[in-house]
Amino acid sequence: MGAASELEAVVPARAPWSGVVPAGAVLTITDLEGQQAVDFLCYDAADPSDRYSATNTIKVQGNIHVGLGTVLFADSGAALMTVIADSFGLHDTIYGCCSNPNNRLRYGVMTTESCYSNFAAELARRGLGREAIVPNINWFMRVPVNPDGSAGIAEGATEPGSAVSLRAERDVLAVLSNCPQMHNPCNGYAPSPVRVRIARDQTD
Numbered sequence: 001m002g003a004a005s006e007l008e009a010v011v012p013a014r015a016p017w018s019g020v021v022p023a024g025a026v027l028t029i030t031d032l033e034g035q036q037a038v039d040f041l042c043y044d045a046a047d048p049s050d051r052y053s054a055t056n057t058i059k060v061q062g063n064i065h066v067g068l069g070t071v072l073f074a075d076s077g078a079a080l081m082t083v084i085a086d087s088f089g090l091h092d093t094i095y096g097c098c099s100n101p102n103n104r105l106r107y108g109v110m111t112t113e114s115c116y117s118n119f120a121a122e123l124a125r126r127g128l129g130r131e132a133i134v135p136n137i138n139w140f141m142r143v144p145v146n147p148d149g150s151a152g153i154a155e156g157a158t159e160p161g162s163a164v165s166l167r168a169e170r171d172v173l174a175v176l177s178n179c180p181q182m183h184n185p186c187n188g189y190a191p192s193p194v195r196v197r198i199a200r201d202q203t204d
């Protein structure tokens with residue numbers, strides 16, 4: 001039997017969150033109501049300049065998707081986290097986060113809510129600037145790529161209660177944005193809360 005959970009929180013719709021996941025501990029993100037994308041970055045807590053690298057993660061695994069068994073690698077090649085449980089599969093890590101500029105370019109709108117602004121606000125609380133924002137993982141979001149290279153966000157398919165669990169391979173700062181996007185189907189046009197939990201091990 002594992003030790004008691006160290007932290008559990010509900011991240012409201014459209015809100016950011018961050019937390020330090022100690023080496024060996026497990027972060028579980030649960031899509032409580034379904035059809036909710038969660039934009040995610042992680043950093044070596046001891047040296048946040050070494051952060052999640054989508055390209056290293058894609059190249060080492062030879063796959064553009066993130067799912068069970070995927071190791072999240074840093075720029076340095078260090079393993080930051082490993083996906084140890086996943087009820088969704090084929091999470092995206094090529095499309096990046098929504099932002100005012102890409103909302104304007106894609107949809108002709110200016111919004112003040114975006115994952116980019118959420119990341120910037122949450123990173124500022126951790127003493128980090130917007131240069132710390134790099135291409136991220138989009139949990140519970142699928143971006144199928146066609147043979148001709150065309151790609152797009154699939155209609156949200158997450159069941160309520162879908163979850164992904166990540167074991168920290170070193171002390172990791174995890175930063176997420178509960179995506180506020182309303183101009184594409186990634187949140188089913190109805191952003192909803194998600195739950196985060198940090199436990200000492202998988203059995204907690």
Ligand SMILES: [Zn+2]
Pocket residue numbers: 039097098114115116179180181
């Ligand atoms: Zn977003």
